[in-house]
Amino acid sequence: METQQAQTELSVIKKIMEDSRKLNIDNGIHYIFWGVLVTFSLLVNYIMLLNGTSGKYIGLMWMVTMSLGAITDVFIGRNQERKSRVKTFAGKMLGSLWFASGISMFMFGFIGTMTKAYNPVFISPIIATSLGISYFTSGAIQQIKWLQNVSLGWWAGAIIMFMFPSVHTLLIFALMMICFQIIPGVILNRKSKEEISTETNNIIAENI
Numbered sequence: 001m002e003t004q005q006a007q008t009e010l011s012v013i014k015k016i017m018e019d020s021r022k023l024n025i026d027n028g029i030h031y032i033f034w035g036v037l038v039t040f041s042l043l044v045n046y047i048m049l050l051n052g053t054s055g056k057y058i059g060l061m062w063m064v065t066m067s068l069g070a071i072t073d074v075f076i077g078r079n080q081e082r083k084s085r086v087k088t089f090a091g092k093m094l095g096s097l098w099f100a101s102g103i104s105m106f107m108f109g110f111i112g113t114m115t116k117a118y119n120p121v122f123i124s125p126i127i128a129t130s131l132g133i134s135y136f137t138s139g140a141i142q143q144i145k146w147l148q149n150v151s152l153g154w155w156a157g158a159i160i161m162f163m164f165p166s167v168h169t170l171l172i173f174a175l176m177m178i179c180f181q182i183i184p185g186v187i188l189n190r191k192s193k194e195e196i197s198t199e200t201n202n203i204i205a206e207n208i
Helices: 002-022 029-050 055-083 089-114 120-142 145-163 169-207
Strands: none
Touching: 029 055, 029 169, 055 089, 089 120, 120 145, 120 169, 145 169
């Protein structure tokens, strides 16, 4: 029984590795989309706080932007699935990882503050810590070392925001979103386009 279980686990690991080598399973679109949306929302939040806007309106702003973002992301995901010619086990794992991460961040951002479990100033470092876990795992699934190392940036930023909590952590978090979310997304997107272009050229060459 133990031998059979070990063989099953090895076959799963082997399949993930083979899937990850086949193609770049993440084209970075979701990273870019959420990075831009959250950065925009953080800056709006910062301005609202400086202007003394009531917390309920700030919460409403986040609820509206994140809800619209989630709906838009579903359409983006479905569009990606229609275009994708290869569905891999690693890709499914990656989707599950980020779905679970999104649910967790929603709970940290909304449920945690609604129940007054912690001061809202700590939302940014808490979510940054969660993103560090997601990036580390995502990089491991895709066997992309530099993507794993992005998690170090998230965790380092989280430590700074935990140690020096203030309204200005929103600006720090916005900068982190640009450096550790949008830019990695752009890099992944370019790599994906290059791989698709190479694959297309190879197919054309084979048919000549």
